[in-house]
Amino acid sequence: MDGTGFLRFDDVSICLGGREILSPTSFEVARGEFVCIVGPSGCGKTTLLRAASGLVKASAGAILRSGKPVAEPSREVAFVFQDYGRALLPWRSVAGNVSLALEAAGIVTADRPPRIDDVLGKVGLAKHAHKFPAQLSGGMQQRAQIARCLAQKPELMMMDEPFGALDALTRQGLQDELSRLVRDDGLTVLFVTHDLEEAIYLGDRVIALQANPGPGRPSLARMIDVRIERPRDQLTTKEHPEFLRLRRELFAFIEQGHD
Amino acid sequence: MTEHVVVVRAAAPPEARRRTHGWLALLRPWAFPFVLLGLYEAYARRAAALGSEALAPPSAALKALATAAADGSLWQATGFTLGTAAIGLLLGAVLGVSLGIALGLSRRAARLSLLSIEVLRPVPSVALIPLAMLMFGFGVRMELAIVAFATFWPMLILVQSAVQQVEPRLLEVSRVLGLSARQRAWKIVLPAVVPRLFVALRLGVAVALVVAVTVEIAANPNGMGYAMMIAQQSFDPALMLGWLGWIGGVGFVINAAMLRLQRAVARRMGAAP
Numbered sequence: 001m002d003g004t005g006f007l008r009f010d011d012v013s014i015c016l017g018g019r020e021i022l023s024p025t026s027f028e029v030a031r032g033e034f035v036c037i038v039g040p041s042g043c044g045k046t047t048l049l050r051a052a053s054g055l056v057k058a059s060a061g062a063i064l065r066s067g068k069p070v071a072e073p074s075r076e077v078a079f080v081f082q083d084y085g086r087a088l089l090p091w092r093s094v095a096g097n098v099s100l101a102l103e104a105a106g107i108v109t110a111d112r113p114p115r116i117d118d119v120l121g122k123v124g125l126a127k128h129a130h131k132f133p134a135q136l137s138g139g140m141q142q143r144a145q146i147a148r149c150l151a152q153k154p155e156l157m158m159m160d161e162p163f164g165a166l167d168a169l170t171r172q173g174l175q176d177e178l179s180r181l182v183r184d185d186g187l188t189v190l191f192v193t194h195d196l197e198e199a200i201y202l203g204d205r206v207i208a209l210q211a212n213p214g215p216g217r218p219s220l221a222r223m224i225d226v227r228i229e230r231p232r233d234q235l236t237t238k239e240h241p242e243f244l245r246l247r248r249e250l251f252a253f254i255e256q257g258h259d
Numbered sequence: 260m261t262e263h264v265v266v267v268r269a270a271a272p273p274e275a276r277r278r279t280h281g282w283l284a285l286l287r288p289w290a291f292p293f294v295l296l297g298l299y300e301a302y303a304r305r306a307a308a309l310g311s312e313a314l315a316p317p318s319a320a321l322k323a324l325a326t327a328a329a330d331g332s333l334w335q336a337t338g339f340t341l342g343t344a345a346i347g348l349l350l351g352a353v354l355g356v357s358l359g360i361a362l363g364l365s366r367r368a369a370r371l372s373l374l375s376i377e378v379l380r381p382v383p384s385v386a387l388i389p390l391a392m393l394m395f396g397f398g399v400r401m402e403l404a405i406v407a408f409a410t411f412w413p414m415l416i417l418v419q420s421a422v423q424q425v426e427p428r429l430l431e432v433s434r435v436l437g438l439s440a441r442q443r444a445w446k447i448v449l450p451a452v453v454p455r456l457f458v459a460l461r462l463g464v465a466v467a468l469v470v471a472v473t474v475e476i477a478a479n480p481n482g483m484g485y486a487m488m489i490a491q492q493s494f495d496p497a498l499m500l501g502w503l504g505w506i507g508g509v510g511f512v513i514n515a516a517m518l519r520l521q522r523a524v525a526r527r528m529g530a531a532p
Contacts, residue, residue, distance in 0.1 A: 053435060055431060055434065055435070072434075073434045073435045073437065074437065075436070075437040077435070078435065079431075079435040081428060081431070081432070083428060086426050086428040086429070087428050087429070087431075087432050089429065089446075089447070089450070089451075090528070091450050091451075091453075091527070091528040100436060100438075100446065101436050103438075103442065103446065104433075104436040104437045104438045104439075104442060105437070148436075152436065
């Protein structure tokens with residue numbers, strides 16, 4: 001990790017409808033880092049993610065990616081939405097949905113199939129390329145959305161509670177696959193979740209936000225480094241003393257947040 | 260007269276219920292019309308025997324229709340009306356769909372045009388017959404213009420609201436993927452509104468048929484409406500009734516075909532089976 005800050009938040013605050021969602025917040029994300037953002041609902045974690053990708057404008061402060069201010073969504077930044085059911089085009093097959101990202105990037109028709117096969121292979125959907133979203137399970141639909149994002153060849157991936165609507169087993173499987181993909185492709189990830197264990201398990205760093213910011217109560221409440229070696233394992237990592245310590249620390253904070 | 264009311268169809272009856280009774284269930288909807296026709300046949304025969312020139316039994320109407328089919332006038336008039344309705348609908352639909360998409364995408368354009376639309380839309384399309392007659396004279400062009408006018412509005416309104424209801428998440432997806440405005444229109448908005456577009460088109464077909472026949476009855480000396488008027492004016496109630504039944508039958512078949520098309524399209528565009 002270099003300390004230059006691939007993605008930088010400089011005193012970013014966001015107001016929506018006259019209410020301050022995010023009080024001035026500063027942090028940096030290094031290239032190749034996996035940063036998880038946790039917090040209770042309504043703490044502005046999704047808003048922060050949307051601002052970082054240019055979908056929402058910050059009310060004050062600056063968001064810099066590679067030193068340039070983020071104004072509009074860019075193809076170098078992929079966004080995985082939580083509601084995969086609505087983010088996929090129901091009239092296109094899995095391959096067609098992936099193809100959309102390539103069409104947007106202006107990739108000529110002949111070059112698309114190998115790239116589609118490549119990303120579908122990465123997420124384990126190679127055999128389901130011709131199925132339509134309605135024919136797939138939730139987990140597979142989310143894989144399809146992740147495949148579409150990978151097809152963009154992003155340098156930064158924003159993930160908004162991507163596994164929030166999935167059952168526990170599917171979620172664990174996808175967590176491990178995501179870790180592997182991120183490691184293989186050297187992606188930088190900003191990952192929003194409300195699940196503390198998921199955040200610690202996936203992240204190099206966990207940022208905890210609290211709701212209802214105000215004077216003396218900043219949005220950014222905690223920032224902890226997760227120094228647990230990779231590759232991680234659903235069983236041994238979650239029994240690791242460091243994992244348990246971090247979980248306790250964050251859990252206590254979340255409990256306090258509910259006063 | 261052409262009220263543009265959108266009828267929301269109730270879901271089709273459960274498949275299972277339809278299957279259990281088989282042929283009997285298939286015939287059942289026809290029982291009531293046939294009983295009515297039978298009663299009317301008996302009544303009209305008695306009236307005809309008493310010298311009525313206003314009523315004819317369905318059997319006589321059928322015979323008159325067969326004669327018209329044999330001499331070709333049936334097909335010629337039907338072809339004229341359907342052809343004019345189709346081309347008029349095509350004009351109205353192309354204009355309505357393109358403007359509907361534009362107004363659906365731009366809130367500003369929708370605001371600016373709201374007053375003009377609300378003033379023009381309620382004008383009954385048949386009230387344009389005198390104007391259209393002055394501009395185009397008798398014939399195809401006059402009928403086309405009125406059909407196009409009548410179908411333009413429901414297409415415009417339905418397509419506009421369909422575009423406004425495109426899943427906002429999909430528009431965000433198009434933003435983060437970096438689709439151009441043209442790509443967004445062709446790859447996201449248009450496919451997303453196709454199922455609703457076919458609902459609008461089905462309504463447009465019904466409107467086009469009604470308006471075409473009305474224009475023929477009122478002004479244009481061509482087509483099925485005119486043929487029915489001539490039969491009435493030459494005191495031929497059997498032929499007039501034959502035309503009436505024929506127009507109803509043609510409308511029924513076209514509407515049923517459009518309904519099937521609409522459902523097939525909805526399935527293909529990813530609607531839950």
